[in-house]
Amino acid sequence: MRNRVGALLWRVGLAALLVCGIGLLPWLSRTDPALTVLKTRSADRDPDPAVLADIRAQLGLDSGPLPLLGQWLAGLPRGDAGRSWISGAEVAPAVLQALGASLLLMAVALALALVVAAAVCARTLYLGARRGLDGRRAGGSGSAVLAALPEFLTASVLATVVGVQLGWLPALGWYGPQWTVLPALALALPAGAVLGRLLDDRLPGTFAEPWALAAAARGLPGRSIARQALRRCLPGLLPNLGLFVVGLTGGSVAVEQIFDIPGLGRTTLQAALAQDLPVLQAGALALVLLAAVTTAAARLAAGLLIGPALRDGALTSPHPPTPPARTILPLLHGALLLAVVAAGLPRDPLALDTAARLQPPSTAHPFGTDALGRDVLARVAHGALDTLLLALAVTAIALTAGVLLGLLPRLSGPLVDTVNAVPPVLAALLVAAVRGNGTAAPVLAVAVVAWAPLAAHASALLQQERATLHLTATRALGAGPWYLLSRELLPAVLPPVARHALLRLPGIALALASLGFLGLGAQPPSPEWGLLLAENQPYAERAPWAVLAPAAALALLGALAVTAAGGLRRPRRRTTSSAEAGDTAGEQPSPAPELVSTR
Structure with a gap:
């Protein structure tokens, strides 16, 4: 009962922290909320000081963020979520709809x-x-x-x-x-x-x-x-x-x-x-x-x-x-991806040729050209370097954080729920408000939310693993917590969670580039894959090659990640002799290693 109450309080505290952080967003970003509201209401209207002062008075911005947040929280028990700063309509019906x-x-x-x-x-x-x-x-x-x-x-x-x-x-x-x-x-x-x-x-x-x-x-x-x-x-x-x-x-x-x-x-x-x-x-x-x-x-x-x-x-x-994983498919996918990168690196990804706009694939442009006449193959190849390196770094961070927090389900459970409820775009806006725009903003934003599904997966696998009879028997024979963690739990959990992380690698690469396109990172004309997709999406019907090329690169990356993940398996244990088992038992507090080596 005490654990459930503690988990509930932890969950409520995280939700309150998220809502308070959102309430401080304009002040954290060091922007004038009245100016933002004015631009949203009427983009052509000049930011006259009198008009801005009138908006501040209407919204109560002069009193600061904490009184505004307190008023909003006080209305929630009555079902009153306030009124929109832009339209003036009640918030609760619109959000429920x-x-x-x-x-x-x-x-x-x-x-x-x-x-x-x-x-x-x-x-x-x-x-x-x-x-x-x-x-x-x-x-x-x-x-x-x-x-x-x-x-x-x-x-x-x-x-x-x-x-x-x-x-x-x-x-x-x-x-x-x-x-x-x-x-x-x-x-x-x-x-x-x-x-x-x-x-x-x-x-x-x-x-x-x-x-x-x-x-x-x-x-x-x-x-x-x-x-x-x-x-x-x-x-x-x-x-x-x-x-x-x-x-x-x-x-x-x-x-x-x-x-x-x-x-x-x-x-x-x-x-x-x-x-x-x-x-x-x-x-x-x-x-x-x-x-x-x-x-x-x-x-x-x-x-x-x-x-x-x-x-x-x-x-x-x-x-x-389990038998060793096949190595033909990952080698094939890796060779294809490497060939695309090697063929495009000598080309200039920023060279403009307005006379060759939206040209289909040819010998001069194997992947065609985009709306500005730039070579799509060159942009895919040059974008692969930054995209893949950042995606691999974020994946490694997410995998490490996911496994470590998955070992602590009472701590990570409510945290996973709260983090997963934040869309990556909203996380990027919060990160950018604190740190400003730049390459670090999308990396931090995606890393903040990318570990949540891996932690949930690791926690669920650990719960299922602890429910098996062999672990109960090993613990009853005197095996300590460190032995159970290092020799039983982690070897059983790490391979599937690592394969899960590799499966999400293409999505992380796309999320990073997409956030950059929204102005929260690298800006055009950067040849990131997500930017290529977003830039060429309006021309998908007229020039499908401009969209299919980066999409095919992402799909190839996904195939490479998953087929390579097949090699991440639990290592086989070496069968020990009776003498070796006796020596091992002498080192451990119980004969649990002998039980493990002979099952």
């Missing part, structure tokens, strides 16, 4: 994402149920390519091809169920591919466990074995599924803008850019509350599933041996 649109979009996207995840894992489930996988993953790298596609690019293609050219579904607006299909599909394809890869990563080891082999030997139907294998893998994935729900609600800003959806992510971003603090604070608070409810539901479901796993622990071998 935006939340309703986002929840509907999220529900449809989540259903489609589960279908995509099932398709990704279908071959592994089929082979595992029919003849076993012996720890080998059956899935390929196609899902990695799908996971690496940026959402706004997928949304643009669906809106242009399916909505405009074919006319099958509406491509703009928010007026009924059929308007949800295309934006939900744009969100579901990459999210479902990531979920499917995470599940596909765990299934082979589950099918190689003794209970699955014994069930197959006894002639049980493969459908039943596959169903139980899914049940064994779900507890480690449910926390990430909860994170996806919140991410689909608050992080779908680009998709909402492309399809003109009045969702919560778009409303929050527009309020942040306009420094409309009442709307921004209410939107952030709604995202935090949604994250808390979703995470609580995911943990409750995981606890219900882990209960039967305890009873089945006697039949499980927690770490079945």
